Amino acid sequence: MSKNMKISERLGALSIKNVTKVYDPEGVNVKAVDNCSMEIEGGEVCMIVGPSGCGKTTLLNSIAGFHSITEGSIHLDNELLCGPEKPIAAQGADRMVVFQHGALFPWKTLQENVAYGPTVQKTLGAKEAMSKAGDMLAEAGLGNFLTRYPGEVSSGMARRAEIVRALINDPKVLLLDEPYRAMDALTKQIMHESLLETYDRTGVTIFFITHDLEEAIFLGDKVHIVTTRPCQLKKTVEVKIPRPRSYETQSSEDFRKLLAEVNEAVHEEAVKAFQAGERELA
Amino acid sequence: MSASSQATNGQNKIAKPQGFDLLIYRVKKYFGRLDPYLTILGIGLWLFTYWVLCEGLQVWRFTKLPGPVAVSKDWFSTTPFQGISIFTAEYYDHIAVSCRRILIAFGIATALGVPLGLFMGWSRSIRDYIFPLIEVLRPIPILAWVPLSILLLPGFEWPVLFLATLASFFVTTLNAMLGVDSIDEEYFRAAGCLGSSRWDVFMNVVVPGALPFIFTGLQISIGVAWFSLVAAEMVSGDLGLGYLIVDAYMNNVTVPMVIAMITLGFIGYFSSALVRMLGNKLMAWHVKELNQQGR
Numbered sequence: 330m331s332k333n334m335k336i337s338e339r340l341g342a343l344s345i346k347n348v349t350k351v352y353d354p355e356g357v358n359v360k361a362v363d364n365c366s367m368e369i370e371g372g373e374v375c376m377i378v379g380p381s382g383c384g385k386t387t388l389l390n391s392i393a394g395f396h397s398i399t400e401g402s403i404h405l406d407n408e409l410l411c412g413p414e415k416p417i418a419a420q421g422a423d424r425m426v427v428f429q430h431g432a433l434f435p436w437k438t439l440q441e442n443v444a445y446g447p448t449v450q451k452t453l454g455a456k457e458a459m460s461k462a463g464d465m466l467a468e469a470g471l472g473n474f475l476t477r478y479p480g481e482v483s484s485g486m487a488r489r490a491e492i493v494r495a496l497i498n499d500p501k502v503l504l505l506d507e508p509y510r511a512m513d514a515l516t517k518q519i520m521h522e523s524l525l526e527t528y529d530r531t532g533v534t535i536f537f538i539t540h541d542l543e544e545a546i547f548l549g550d551k552v553h554i555v556t557t558r559p560c561q562l563k564k565t566v567e568v569k570i571p572r573p574r575s576y577e578t579q580s581s582e583d584f585r586k587l588l589a590e591v592n593e594a595v596h597e598e599a600v601k602a603f604q605a606g607e608r609e610l611a
Numbered sequence: 612m613s614a615s616s617q618a619t620n621g622q623n624k625i626a627k628p629q630g631f632d633l634l635i636y637r638v639k640k641y642f643g644r645l646d647p648y649l650t651i652l653g654i655g656l657w658l659f660t661y662w663v664l665c666e667g668l669q670v671w672r673f674t675k676l677p678g679p680v681a682v683s684k685d686w687f688s689t690t691p692f693q694g695i696s697i698f699t700a701e702y703y704d705h706i707a708v709s710c711r712r713i714l715i716a717f718g719i720a721t722a723l724g725v726p727l728g729l730f731m732g733w734s735r736s737i738r739d740y741i742f743p744l745i746e747v748l749r750p751i752p753i754l755a756w757v758p759l760s761i762l763l764l765p766g767f768e769w770p771v772l773f774l775a776t777l778a779s780f781f782v783t784t785l786n787a788m789l790g791v792d793s794i795d796e797e798y799f800r801a802a803g804c805l806g807s808s809r810w811d812v813f814m815n816v817v818v819p820g821a822l823p824f825i826f827t828g829l830q831i832s833i834g835v836a837w838f839s840l841v842a843a844e845m846v847s848g849d850l851g852l853g854y855l856i857v858d859a860y861m862n863n864v865t866v867p868m869v870i871a872m873i874t875l876g877f878i879g880y881f882s883s884a885l886v887r888m889l890g891n892k893l894m895a896w897h898v899k900e901l902n903q904q905g906r
């Protein structure tokens with residue numbers, strides 16, 4: 330995938346149509362997502378912003394195939410992932426998830442973690458997978474930490490290794506669920522730069538859930554603001570700041586304007602969510 | 612990027628002590644702390660109390676017990692007054708028999724319990740079949756199984772092995788199952804989207820993820836195995852440390868009784884230390900993680 334291609338020509342287009350998800354804990358129906366539709370073009374960085382517990386993660390889990398949807402359909406490059414006849418998508422390496430709390434296997438070294446995907450999918454032999462994993466980690470600046478366990482490295486490094494573990498499978502879509510939530514501002518900045526660099530290199534579609542509005546605008550091509558539970562698309566803000574972006578971008582006039590626009594839309598929902606006081610769903 | 616990788620290079624070049632140097636460092640560190648002295652003081656106080664009660668003041672019923680002086684005199688004598696010392700072959704026969712029984716019982720319990728527990732944690736239907744049954748059998752005290760095992764199994768050896776295995780098996784199975792339950796759902800999800808088959812998940816997530824619980828379980832289970840072995844040897848046995856205790860008591864020689872008890876304590880301690888060491892070796896990732904947390 331070359332960066333010269335226009336976004337619309339790239340693979341990894343997600344089409345979310347009228348998706349509804351109803352949870353049924355203890356006999357009481359809870360609507361987490363209600364008739365939510367979104368079109369995400371291939372190679373687009375799509376940021377999902379909304380109040381805590383609004384059902385953003387539910388949407389991501391439906392795409393990844395971690396649970397079923399009640400109504401609607403989700404297509405990836407015009408192929409059905411899940412829909413009325415097939416409520417739960419098959420899990421697969423075309424959609425790689427980077428988890429909120431990090432899910433590198435703590436019992437495998439960074440290199441073993443990265444090599445795991447190609448090894449079990451048998452796209453590479455065990456040895457080739459290890460050497461490719463080593464190369465890719467080195468490329469991400471983790472060359473000195475190949476034999477370390479995730480518990481021995483900083484959260485920033487672990488998160489970076491997790492993204493490498495996802496990318497080694499050549500996914501069409503990278504699904505990130507607030508991956509930098511617990512990080513300090515300085516580490517976040519480094520993580521953002523490295524994610525943008527990865528994006529510029531691979532052109533993978535990115536579906537990124539966040540609470541951080543500045544992060545959303547800095548990274549995204551589009552920012553989708555969703556309502557408080559049940560989750561619906563409220564507003565889409567296009568970010569027309571040219572790439573490559575650097576941290577100076579954040580002090581530009583355009584950036585500030587976009588931030589104000591997004592903030593206004595989100596704030597309303599945040600107030601509603603706070604007053605409802607509902608607990609986050611898994 | 613280049614500046615940061617240089618910095619990490621520099622950090623890696625600080626030589627960590629290895630091999631013998633590391634051992635010296637650890638020993639120095641250990642004796643630099645208060646812990647060993649408190650341990651020595653604790654043992655000293657306990658021995659002193661024991662001596663005062665039995666030999667020093669000869670308090671009431673304690674006169675029936677051999678004191679620390681009487682016990683150690685016999686224990687380390689080439690011609691022990693009451694028949695058992697570190698120079699008699701009989702002493703080692705009892706130890707060897709008990710150790711062999713533990714090895715067999717603990718081995719069988721582990722070989723059966725760990726896979727069973729893992730499968731119970733991994734598969735809902737296997738758990739539904741087996742878990743209720745285990746939960747009913749588990750609370751039955753091991754001594755309650757004694758008559759049944761003597762009726763069912765021939766000779767001295769089989770009932771004893773059966774009882775020691777049974778107790779150890781329940782602990783191991785339950786811990787292995789809880790170990791699987793303790794694994795974060797996200798590891799299963801991650802394995803799923805990385806394209807794992809169900810067997811890949813079992814080998815790469817279920818087994819390593821449950822290991823810390825399994826080894827906690829094994830440490831308890833080897834203790835339980837000793838406990839039930841001795842109980843079994845007391846009721847139905849011809850050799851072994853448990854038998855020695857009861858035999859000595861019946862023949863009114865109390866020194867071998869105390870020697871056997873203390874020996875049991877030491878062997879039990881070493882056997883669980885051995886299990887712990889094996890666990891740490893298999894779970895380098897876990898040990899390093901705990902070290903990072905300053906534990």
